Amino acid sequence: MNVPGLLSVIVIALACAIIVGALGLITLRLLARHSLVLQLLVVALATIVSVVSGMAAAASLMYVSDHDLTVFYFVAGVAGCVSLVMAGWLGRALVKDSRHLTRAAASLGRGEPVASAERHSNTEFAALAGQLAATGERLRELRDQEGRIDASRRDLVAWISHDLRTPLAGIRAMAEALEDDMAPDPARYHRQIRGQVDKLTAMVDDLFELSRIHSGTLRLRLTQVPLYDLISDTVADLGPVAREKSLDLRFEGAMGLTIRADPAELSRAVGNLVMNAVQQSAPDSAIVVAVSEHPDGRAVISVQDSAGGIDPAHLDRVFEAGWRGSEPRTPGVEPTDHGRAGLGLAIVEGIVAAHGGEVTVRNVAGGCRFDLMLPAT
Numbered sequence: 001m002n003v004p005g006l007l008s009v010i011v012i013a014l015a016c017a018i019i020v021g022a023l024g025l026i027t028l029r030l031l032a033r034h035s036l037v038l039q040l041l042v043v044a045l046a047t048i049v050s051v052v053s054g055m056a057a058a059a060s061l062m063y064v065s066d067h068d069l070t071v072f073y074f075v076a077g078v079a080g081c082v083s084l085v086m087a088g089w090l091g092r093a094l095v096k097d098s099r100h101l102t103r104a105a106a107s108l109g110r111g112e113p114v115a116s117a118e119r120h121s122n123t124e125f126a127a128l129a130g131q132l133a134a135t136g137e138r139l140r141e142l143r144d145q146e147g148r149i150d151a152s153r154r155d156l157v158a159w160i161s162h163d164l165r166t167p168l169a170g171i172r173a174m175a176e177a178l179e180d181d182m183a184p185d186p187a188r189y190h191r192q193i194r195g196q197v198d199k200l201t202a203m204v205d206d207l208f209e210l211s212r213i214h215s216g217t218l219r220l221r222l223t224q225v226p227l228y229d230l231i232s233d234t235v236a237d238l239g240p241v242a243r244e245k246s247l248d249l250r251f252e253g254a255m256g257l258t259i260r261a262d263p264a265e266l267s268r269a270v271g272n273l274v275m276n277a278v279q280q281s282a283p284d285s286a287i288v289v290a291v292s293e294h295p296d297g298r299a300v301i302s303v304q305d306s307a308g309g310i311d312p313a314h315l316d317r318v319f320e321a322g323w324r325g326s327e328p329r330t331p332g333v334e335p336t337d338h339g340r341a342g343l344g345l346a347i348v349e350g351i352v353a354a355h356g357g358e359v360t361v362r363n364v365a366g367g368c369r370f371d372l373m374l375p376a377t
Contacts, residue, residue, distance in 0.1 A: 037091030213350030
């Protein structure tokens with residue numbers, strides 16, 4: 001075929017394709033609210049008509065015999081029917097996937113688990129379905145976590161109300177007795193009032209600290225802190241409380257580790273852990289505060305007690321604000337954290353997180369162990 005003839009065929013084929021394509025687009029526009037299957041059939045039919053019309057127009061200029069043209073039409077018809085069947089099958093598969101994804105999205109809206117179909121018509125739909133299922137699982141976990149947080153907040157309000165009411169009632173009764181000159185030992189009443197005020201002050205301090213942690217306003221004054229000195233001071237401060245319960249509170253581990261931290265806040269975190277162990281431990285048991293270096297270079301401050309461990313079902317809740325165990329870990333030992341409202345461990349987690357570290361808890365033989373893992377200097 002010479003060049004002019006070839007150009008003529010190209011122009012005819014292009015003209016037929018443009019005309020049929022324009023009609024197809026108009027048809028698709030009219031069928032915008034109809035089934036995807038019907039739209040795919042229109043696309044397949046437009047393709048077939050474009051090819052056949054172009055071939056027929058070109059054949060009229062090439063002196064093709066009627067026999068050959070008839071054969072071409074039959075071949076094109078059979079191929080067109082097969083194409084339409086394939087387009088219909090693909091459309092039905094896409095519609096099935098679309099309905100599955102619609103149901104999955106509706107399940108997400110209702111907070112129900114998202115069922116993942118075993119097979120999809122293509123990898124894109126399969127990936128989307130898998131992502132919806134994963135999103136549904138994450139949303140379920142977030143809802144469960146939100147429920148636990150709400151429950152902890154309700155417990156926190158209830159415990160704070162109780163813990164405030166008890167010392168306030170005692171202060172009021174003693175103040176009235178002093179006012180009416182009914183106190184047999186005024187000096188003792190004054191000391192008791194002072195003790196109750198100290199409890200209230202400790203509770204307010206805890207609430208303020210937790211508020212700063214949650215609001216992101218906790219500002220650290222970072223300096224180089226020798227961990228041995230910090231732990232020794234904490235152990236010395238709480239030593240009298242431990243000895244009062246006949247507890248063996250001691251320090252073990254490395255003595256030369258230094259990290260960059262806020263000494264006051266870090267001391268508070270360690271002190272909360274030690275005080276928690278003191279409150280839960282039975283007399284004549286040991287509490288060991290240790291310092292070591294993690295294989296990844298982080299410094300680890302550990303507080304291990306012999307208070308019988310924590311119920312595994314509660315391990316993931318010990319750092320929730322306001323959560324307290326329903327009973328002491330050591331049988332026969334009454335916790336002495338009245339007035340603290342279950343904030344100590346939540347404060348520990350917040351302080352360690354502000355330092356860029358993490359705190360973990362696990363049960364060990366005879367008790368449990370808290371680990372503060374802090375970035376190295």
